[in-house]
Amino acid sequence: MTIRCEKVRELLGGFHDNELQGREFRTVSEHLKVCAGCAGELKRLETMSRLLKAHYEELAGKEDLSQVWSRVSAAIETPGVSDGREPLLERIMKIFALPKPAWAIAGAVAVVVVLMLASLPGDHMSTLAANDCIIDKVDSENCSFMLYEAGATKMKIIWVIDQGSGETEQQTGVTS
Amino acid sequence: MLSDEQLIERIRQGDTTAFQALVEKYQKKLYAVAYGLLGNREDALDSVQEAFVKAYRSLDRFKGESSFYTWLYRITVNAAIDMGRKQGRRDEVEFLEEVEPEEEKGEYPVASSIENPSQQLMRKELGAMIEDAIQQLPAEQRTAIVLREIEGLSYKEIANLMRCSEGTVMSRLHYGRKKLQEILGPHVQ
Numbered sequence: 001m002t003i004r005c006e007k008v009r010e011l012l013g014g015f016h017d018n019e020l021q022g023r024e025f026r027t028v029s030e031h032l033k034v035c036a037g038c039a040g041e042l043k044r045l046e047t048m049s050r051l052l053k054a055h056y057e058e059l060a061g062k063e064d065l066s067q068v069w070s071r072v073s074a075a076i077e078t079p080g081v082s083d084g085r086e087p088l089l090e091r092i093m094k095i096f097a098l099p100k101p102a103w104a105i106a107g108a109v110a111v112v113v114v115l116m117l118a119s120l121p122g123d124h125m126s127t128l129a130a131n132d133c134i135i136d137k138v139d140s141e142n143c144s145f146m147l148y149e150a151g152a153t154k155m156k157i158i159w160v161i162d163q164g165s166g167e168t169e170q171q172t173g174v175t176s
Numbered sequence: 177m178l179s180d181e182q183l184i185e186r187i188r189q190g191d192t193t194a195f196q197a198l199v200e201k202y203q204k205k206l207y208a209v210a211y212g213l214l215g216n217r218e219d220a221l222d223s224v225q226e227a228f229v230k231a232y233r234s235l236d237r238f239k240g241e242s243s244f245y246t247w248l249y250r251i252t253v254n255a256a257i258d259m260g261r262k263q264g265r266r267d268e269v270e271f272l273e274e275v276e277p278e279e280e281k282g283e284y285p286v287a288s289s290i291e292n293p294s295q296q297l298m299r300k301e302l303g304a305m306i307e308d309a310i311q312q313l314p315a316e317q318r319t320a321i322v323l324r325e326i327e328g329l330s331y332k333e334i335a336n337l338m339r340c341s342e343g344t345v346m347s348r349l350h351y352g353r354k355k356l357q358e359i360l361g362p363h364v365q
Contacts, residue, residue, distance in 0.1 A: 010350065013346065013349050013350050013353055014331075014346055017324065017330075017331065017349070019330070019331050019342075019346070044357060044364045044365060045353065047364045047365075048353065048356060048357060048360065048364040049325055051302070051306060051360075051363065051364065052306060052310075052321070052325040052326065052356075053325055053326060055302075055303050055306045055307075056208040056209075056211060056212050056322075056325075056326045057208060057326075058303070059207075059208065059211055059303070060204040060205070060207045060208035060211070061204065063204075063207060063217065065200075065203045065204060065207060067221070068199060068203045068207075068221065068224060068225060068228070069196050069199045069200060069203075071221075071225045072195075072199055072225055072228045072229055072232070073192065073196070075225065075229045076192070076195075076229055076232045076233070
């Protein structure tokens with residue numbers, strides 16, 4: 001095999017895939033006319049491509065894929081199955097029955113502001129009672145949101161728990 | 177027959193049978209690619225299922241800037257790669273970017289039923305060898321090979337998907353094919 005052959009064989013895959021242009025295309029094309037070895041190598045590439053494509057197409061053709069829809073339909077009718085969770089924003093919207101994402105964003109901003117106020121020294125909000133019930137819980141990468149309803153007052157309360165520190169728990173009241 | 181856009185509109189109006197039509201339209205192409213990436217039917221089925229469920233739940237975010245199949249294809253390949261990574265496969269590639277794959281070209285053919293038993297056995301053995309050979313490749317070479325040979329993507333499309341240059345795609349295909357030829361030996365003469 002000559003130096004020219006070595007160079008051509010590096011480009012042969014690109015030639016086979018119709019990805020060569022200009023000088024490279026002409027170099028390979030001209031060389032293949034006079035080199036049986038490289039022409040044979042091109043044929044091997046073509047054979048392998050045919051085998052691969054035919055095999056995976058045949059596999060897919062023979063597989064009973066009717067189960068795909070039954071599995072998909074079962075999953076989409078059961079929230080939390082398969083891919084798991086709805087996007088965080090949508091879940092927060094559902095918790096508060098918010099009609100638009102803008103409401104959720106505005107709510108999130110409000111929560112952050114209240115949390116900042118709540119974290120000021122000497123101005124902490126009251127702790128939740130033991131008989132409060134959890135309405136929903138949303139986990140994100142860095143923190144968890146929990147929505148409680150206070151048993152006595154029916155006030156809805158969000159807890160934002162910082163997962164990073166594992167110590168800080170902050171809470172705020174929202175309108176009932 | 178309704179177009180993808182018409183089916184999507186119906187899905188958005190709550191018609192799940194329209195989504196069933198989309199699933200049945202694309203499941204074979206997606207299964208073939210997922211199988212190529214993952215190497216077994218159970219994982220391929222799981223990743224295809226996961227992709228369809230994700231697509232359904234994210235449909236509001238599909239703006240129609242690319243074709244529905246392109247969007248779905250990207251979700252499926254990412255689901256397959258993610259599944260491979262979770263199962264601890266070696267050096268899995270990063271998640272994939274936007275790509276415009278080949279459009280639907282109809283049903284995949286099934287092998288000829290007039291083969292004799294010996295031919296069927298040879299085909300089966302060769303199929304097992306091909307799958308084994310593909311799975312022996314490093315993940316980046318395997319992904320490039322599957323996207324090129326099964327899905328027929330261009331180097332530019334593969335480069336966009338794999339977040340690398342076209343030269344890198346060419347290199348991955350070159351070394352991947354070389355290794356496949358070594359493994360498959362006389363079958364590719």
